[in-house]
Amino acid sequence: SQTIHQWPATLVQPVGSPLSLECTVEGTSNPNLYWYRQAAGRGLQLLFYSVGIGQISSEVPQNLSASRPQDRQFILSSKKLLLSDSGFYLCAWGRGQARYGYTFGSGTRLTVV
Amino acid sequence: SQQGEEDPQALSIQEGENATMNCSYKTSINNLQWYRQNSGRGLVHLILIRSNEREKHSGRLRVTLDTSKKSSSLLITASRAADTASYFCATDTVTGANSKLTFGKGITLSVRP
Numbered sequence: 001s002q003t004i005h006q007w008p009a010t011l012v013q014p015v016g017s018p019l020s021l022e023c024t025v026e027g028t029s030n031p032n033l034y035w036y037r038q039a040a041g042r043g044l045q046l047l048f049y050s051v052g053i054g055q056i057s058s059e060v061p062q063n064l065s066a067s068r069p070q071d072r073q074f075i076l077s078s079k080k081l082l083l084s085d086s087g088f089y090l091c092a093w094g095r096g097q098a099r100y101g102y103t104f105g106s107g108t109r110l111t112v113v
Numbered sequence: 114s115q116q117g118e119e120d121p122q123a124l125s126i127q128e129g130e131n132a133t134m135n136c137s138y139k140t141s142i143n144n145l146q147w148y149r150q151n152s153g154r155g156l157v158h159l160i161l162i163r164s165n166e167r168e169k170h171s172g173r174l175r176v177t178l179d180t181s182k183k184s185s186s187l188l189i190t191a192s193r194a195a196d197t198a199s200y201f202c203a204t205d206t207v208t209g210a211n212s213k214l215t216f217g218k219g220i221t222l223s224v225r226p
Contacts, residue, residue, distance in 0.1 A: 006155075032211060043117075043201065043218040044156075051211050059213075090155055094212065101146050101158030102214060109153070 002027035006091045006105030013112055019064075019078040021108050023091030026072065031093040033074040034102065035066055038088040050074060086112045117145075117202040117217035125223040132189040134220045136202030137182075143205045145178055146214065147187045150199045159200075160187075194226045 006023045013019060025031050032051050036044040046059045048066035056066050063082050067075045074091060088109050094102040120135045136145070144163045148156040162169045162178045162185065169176050175188040189196055199221050203214040 034214075036216075041218075044216040046213060046215065049211075049213060088153075092156075094214075101148075101161050102156075103158065104148075104155035106155045107153070 002093075002103065004091065004093055004103055004105045006108060008108060009106065010109045011111070013081050013110065015083060015112055016080050019076070019081050019085070019110070021076040021089055021091075021110075023074045023076075023105055024072055025074075025093045028093070029071060031072065032095065033068060034092040034094070035074065035076050036090045036092065038090060038107075040087075044090065048076070081112045083112050086110055117204050117215065119200070119202055119217040119220045121220060122218070123221045123223070125225065126192055127225050128192060128194055130192055132192050132196070132222055132224070134187045134189075134200055134202075134222070136185045136187070136217060138185075138202075138204045139183065140204075140206060142180075143212065145176075145185050146203045146205065147174075147176060147185075148201045148203060148216075150201065150219070152198075156201065189222075192222075192224045194224050196222060197224045198222060 003026045034049045035047045038044050050056050050068040064078050088107050090107045091105040092102040117136050117138045126132055144161050146161045147159045149159050150156045160171045160174050160176050162176050173190045178185045199219040201216050201219045203216045205212045
């Protein structure tokens, strides 16, 4: 069966520090991978998605970047965090045309102080 | 940008009652999906309805889709306290062979024991 792992679960980082969040998928190959951010009381905002190794599409201009060094690994990064980067970050995987829905990781609560 | 808009924003009902949640969207879709999120957790896929379907059932869930009105509803019958969670609709707007799910802001459902 397919599983998705996301870590860490919580993170408190000072302004200006770097960030690296990792997401890995098991039990499937060539998944579409997604990073979403959820601000308090708001819906999910799609940040990046990837349809293959090294292929990254950015949805919104921001202080973050994403990379996909391996088929089942998706990394969200920042060189210098801003206060506005605080939020709940969710990784998800799915198939083309989302026919079976997305499977989400358990999320990372990031607080920038 | 938000594609789906859920209504109401919050809903409080008694255990055993039915809960009806609505979602409206703006552009053509490939399918519409409903997700559930327990507090501080990732999203769980509940049900998917394709654009050529009008109604679908899964256990205590019933979802309808009216593409002429660009709206969907999710009905949870015989609600339980464990149904307390946030519910999101998400629309899949196909771009080639890929997909991107756009989420609404969610509905907070409270089921009183």
